Amino acid sequence: MTESTPVIEMRHIVKKFGDFAANDDINLQVQQGEIHALLGENGAGKSTLMNILTGLLQPTSGEIIINGQPVTVDSPSKSDALGIGMVHQHFMLIDAFTVTENIILGSEVTKGLSLDTKSAAKKIKALSEKYGLQVDPYAKIADISVGQQQRVEILKTLYRGADILIFDEPTAVLTPQEIDELITILHNLAKEGKSIVLITHKLDEIRAAADTVTVIRAGQSIKTFPVAGVSSQELADLMVGREVSFKTEKAAAKTGATVLKMADLEVHDARGVTVVKDFSLEVKSGEIVGIAGIDGNGQTELIQAITGLTKVQAGHVLLQGKEVTNKRPRQITEAGVGHIPEDRLRFGMEVDMTLSENLALQTYYKAPLSKNGVLQTDEMDKLANKLVEEFDVRAAGIQVTAGSMSGGNQQKAVIARELNRDNELIIAAQPTRGLDVGAIEYIHQRLIAQRNAGKAVLVVSFELDEILNLSDRIAVINAGKIVGIVDAKDTNKQELGLLMTGMSLSDARAALKEEVDA
Amino acid sequence: MAAQKNSFSVALFSVLFGLIIGAVIMLIFGYNPISGYTALLGSAFGSTQDIGSVLTQMTPLILTALGFTVAQTAGFFNIGLSGQALAGWVGAVWYALSFPNMPVYLMLPSALIIGAGLGALAGAIPGWLRAQFGASEVIVTIMMNYILLFLGNNILQNTMSKGIKVSAETTKQVGANASLQMKWLTDLTQGSSISAGIFISVFMIFVVWFVMKKTTLGFEIRAVGLNSDAAKYAGMSAKRNAVIAMAISGGLAGLAGTIEGLGNYLNFFTQNGSPSIGFDGMAVALLGGGSYLGVLAAAAIFSVLKIGGLGMPMSSGVPFELVDIVTASIIFFVGASYLIKLIQKRVKAMDDKAARASQDKKAVKAAADSNKNSKGGE
Numbered sequence: 001m002t003e004s005t006p007v008i009e010m011r012h013i014v015k016k017f018g019d020f021a022a023n024d025d026i027n028l029q030v031q032q033g034e035i036h037a038l039l040g041e042n043g044a045g046k047s048t049l050m051n052i053l054t055g056l057l058q059p060t061s062g063e064i065i066i067n068g069q070p071v072t073v074d075s076p077s078k079s080d081a082l083g084i085g086m087v088h089q090h091f092m093l094i095d096a097f098t099v100t101e102n103i104i105l106g107s108e109v110t111k112g113l114s115l116d117t118k119s120a121a122k123k124i125k126a127l128s129e130k131y132g133l134q135v136d137p138y139a140k141i142a143d144i145s146v147g148q149q150q151r152v153e154i155l156k157t158l159y160r161g162a163d164i165l166i167f168d169e170p171t172a173v174l175t176p177q178e179i180d181e182l183i184t185i186l187h188n189l190a191k192e193g194k195s196i197v198l199i200t201h202k203l204d205e206i207r208a209a210a211d212t213v214t215v216i217r218a219g220q221s222i223k224t225f226p227v228a229g230v231s232s233q234e235l236a237d238l239m240v241g242r243e244v245s246f247k248t249e250k251a252a253a254k255t256g257a258t259v260l261k262m263a264d265l266e267v268h269d270a271r272g273v274t275v276v277k278d279f280s281l282e283v284k285s286g287e288i289v290g291i292a293g294i295d296g297n298g299q300t301e302l303i304q305a306i307t308g309l310t311k312v313q314a315g316h317v318l319l320q321g322k323e324v325t326n327k328r329p330r331q332i333t334e335a336g337v338g339h340i341p342e343d344r345l346r347f348g349m350e351v352d353m354t355l356s357e358n359l360a361l362q363t364y365y366k367a368p369l370s371k372n373g374v375l376q377t378d379e380m381d382k383l384a385n386k387l388v389e390e391f392d393v394r395a396a397g398i399q400v401t402a403g404s405m406s407g408g409n410q411q412k413a414v415i416a417r418e419l420n421r422d423n424e425l426i427i428a429a430q431p432t433r434g435l436d437v438g439a440i441e442y443i444h445q446r447l448i449a450q451r452n453a454g455k456a457v458l459v460v461s462f463e464l465d466e467i468l469n470l471s472d473r474i475a476v477i478n479a480g481k482i483v484g485i486v487d488a489k490d491t492n493k494q495e496l497g498l499l500m501t502g503m504s505l506s507d508a509r510a511a512l513k514e515e516v517d518a
Numbered sequence: 519m520a521a522q523k524n525s526f527s528v529a530l531f532s533v534l535f536g537l538i539i540g541a542v543i544m545l546i547f548g549y550n551p552i553s554g555y556t557a558l559l560g561s562a563f564g565s566t567q568d569i570g571s572v573l574t575q576m577t578p579l580i581l582t583a584l585g586f587t588v589a590q591t592a593g594f595f596n597i598g599l600s601g602q603a604l605a606g607w608v609g610a611v612w613y614a615l616s617f618p619n620m621p622v623y624l625m626l627p628s629a630l631i632i633g634a635g636l637g638a639l640a641g642a643i644p645g646w647l648r649a650q651f652g653a654s655e656v657i658v659t660i661m662m663n664y665i666l667l668f669l670g671n672n673i674l675q676n677t678m679s680k681g682i683k684v685s686a687e688t689t690k691q692v693g694a695n696a697s698l699q700m701k702w703l704t705d706l707t708q709g710s711s712i713s714a715g716i717f718i719s720v721f722m723i724f725v726v727w728f729v730m731k732k733t734t735l736g737f738e739i740r741a742v743g744l745n746s747d748a749a750k751y752a753g754m755s756a757k758r759n760a761v762i763a764m765a766i767s768g769g770l771a772g773l774a775g776t777i778e779g780l781g782n783y784l785n786f787f788t789q790n791g792s793p794s795i796g797f798d799g800m801a802v803a804l805l806g807g808g809s810y811l812g813v814l815a816a817a818a819i820f821s822v823l824k825i826g827g828l829g830m831p832m833s834s835g836v837p838f839e840l841v842d843i844v845t846a847s848i849i850f851f852v853g854a855s856y857l858i859k860l861i862q863k864r865v866k867a868m869d870d871k872a873a874r875a876s877q878d879k880k881a882v883k884a885a886a887d888s889n890k891n892s893k894g895g896e
Contacts, residue, residue: 350745364737374733
């Protein structure tokens with residue numbers, strides 16, 4: 001390993017979008033053969049920095065030095081030529097093509113008029129053996145697993161002669177086992193002299209994979225240091241810029257009257273299959289009830305049925321004693337329900353409309369946001385500015401489209417809109433999916449504050465940590481039915497895990513007791 | 519803002535390329551493009567009558583283009599503008615002829631409302647079918663164009679009383695109480711068929727802009743068109759907005775037809791095919807790039823070509839068909855706006871490249887060298 005010249009050096013990189021500086025004086029040095037993690041919250045400027053390195057964006061100022069030579073990376077093909085390759089979070093592969101065809105796409109070798117796939121396949125085979133990237137060069141993309149598809153993306157960059165590989169949130173789509181395999185691959189690549197930049201906000205993976213980490217916060221590089229011996233807590237604190245607690249403290253619940261009552265609910269999915277059956281649950285004011293369960297056990301349809309987005313086939317939904325079964329979404333919203341939907345891009349926002357318009361999405365038709373059917377844009381902007389301030393939504397102004405914002409800030413905007421309306425019931429489905437620890441902590445605090453203010457909160461999550469951290473009571477759902485309702489302080493992950501598979505509470509407790517005894 | 523500017527330059531390039539293609543084709547067929555285009559401009563702007571004709575041509579195109587844009591905003595492709603215009607035309611003329619003695623201040627507003635209303639109804643039907651049953655509005659509106667075309671002809675030939683017709687194929691002219699033509703305008707333009715319709719059209723640009731951008735109704739239509747799931751989540755009714763958006767779209771087309779009837783032709787006569795204002799309106803909307811002011815400019819360009827083209831055969835011998843080729847080329851380049859954006863990008867890249875080329879060559883070479891070295895070391 002040569003320590004003298006870094007492979008990549010980015011000096012004082014500034015990138016401004018209007019008045020907003022996405023990168024504000026970032027310095028980055030990557031040595032040859034190292035795995036260098038780029039750690040930062042959503043919207044901290046990691047992706048912008050890498051887009052500059054790969055030629056998709058041009059820096060406002062600053063220098064890029066590759067192998068000791070100052071360069072201008074003004075197009076992706078230029079970055080290819082410099083030996084920089086990017087493995088995207090969302091794969092750019094054609095399903096109907098084979099592995100080989102996908103890899104050579106754009107740099108096809110021809111023999112006369114026909115494609116020379118054979119020699120390409122041979123080269124790919126050699127590459128995959130060298131780096132431990134097992135894939136069949138002749139398999140179709142549609143037929144291989146997500147983990148293998150990612151290997152194809154890695155091979156694509158290697159095939160083009162990349163010596164610097166950038167991985168953008170590579171584990172977001174992988175199973176735990178595939179994550180372990182990826183980390184082995186990363187180590188292999190580094191051992192063979194490749195330099196790797198790993199963009200992530202997952203602390204455990206950094207500790208498992210990276211040699212060095214550079215922390216980026218609010219567009220600035222905060223610190224670069226070796227990973228060995230650093231705890232997750234230290235990384236999290238540096239990333240967020242203050243002490244982060246993984247566990248949100250909360251006082252004992254002071255419950256009041258029942259706000260939401262679901263009785264014997266039956267709900268069908270889009271194909272008419274019964275996915276929720278005989279579902280009864282109450283949520284009282286001042287408590288958080290968590291619904292735990294494996295994805296696809298009826299949670300999505302249950303929430304849609306309560307909020308009027310899908311039909312209740314049988315049973316009743318009562319809100320503060322009043323029947324709201326099969327009422328229209330607006331009637332339910334106006335009865336005092338705030339809904340943070342599971343899929344914020346599909347249901348939670350209009351990605352092509354502005355942040356200001358999105359923050360008015362539930363109240364645009366009421367005074368003061370409109371008068372006699374005419375929108376009062378000044379009032380809308382006033383509300384937007386207030387919410388952006390209060391909920392720390394970071395964006396380049398309130399007139400940007402919601403789709404251009406980072407995931408964490410989109411979610412904060414949805415939460416701002418839903419919590420601002422002073423509702424009696426808050427329904428939060430997957431409120432922190434895909435967010436970093438800082439945003440998760442913030443959202444958890446907000447939900448607990450609602451509970452402490454005497455609101456009823458219903459949380460659906462596939463993350464047991466989240467359920468345990470937030471809930472006062474936990475209802476476990478399996479195949480659309482409640483398997484058990486437990487107090488959060490009397491249960492643990494193991495017990496919930498067993499319940500989620502459909503085991504009854506008494507069986508689960510017996511099984512766990514046996515284990516302890518044994 | 520940037521997108522707006524970009525679509526403007528795309529439109530400009532489309533027109534330019536269309537004219538160039540037209541010139542090339544004129545050359546191929548042995549005509550002189552300069553005298554051809556001189557004749558075109560001369561016929562469009564040569565006299566106040568010509569300008570009057572251009573404005574007359576623009577009037578319905580602005581309205582049908584607005585109609586198309588509204589439907590598109592809600593996520594619909596309204597191909598039925600022709601039929602909806604026809605519904606307004608037949609209805610308004612029939613109504614005007616049925617009440618020849620109604621005072622003008624009652625007749626004109628009510629005739630305009632009836633014409634627009636019939637168009638709105640013709641638009642709302644496919645909107646409702648789509649909302650209720652998921653029937654493709656593209657197919658329904660195409661079929662309704664035929665239904666309305668032959669229904670209109672049938673009403674003219676078999677239902678209207680003999681008293682309001684001059685022949686089986688043509689109605690009488692509407693009376694002064696129902697005419698949108700204004701004496702001072704007619705005189706100013708040496709007897710062109712321009713009418714107050716042009717003021718209505720331009721005013722409607724403002725009205726539609728206001729409704730779509732500044733009212734809760736427009737907010738809902740945009741939200742439903744962009745993401746109907748999020749709109750439903752926010753308590754909007756996708757069905758209701760589908761019907762309303764298609765009704766507004768059809769209403770604007772109906773108004774276009776009404777103005778053709780009461781302002782331009784002053785009668786109704788047997789139609790051999792769906793009126794071209796519907797399809798031309800779609801082209802104008804596309805050329806306008808979805809912007810409301812763009813619609814005005816696009817309608818003007820389109821009308822100059824149409825009216826100017828009429829004069830080309832007489833003064834330069836270029837056949838009228840060539841004008842259609844130019845118009846079609848322009849629309850083609852609007853459709854191929856991707857191509858134009860690509861060319862713009864290439865030109866810009868070439869400028870930048872020249873400046874940086876020397877410095878970068880060195881860097882790439884250095885990178886390659888160092889890669890070689892590091893591989894050798896292992």
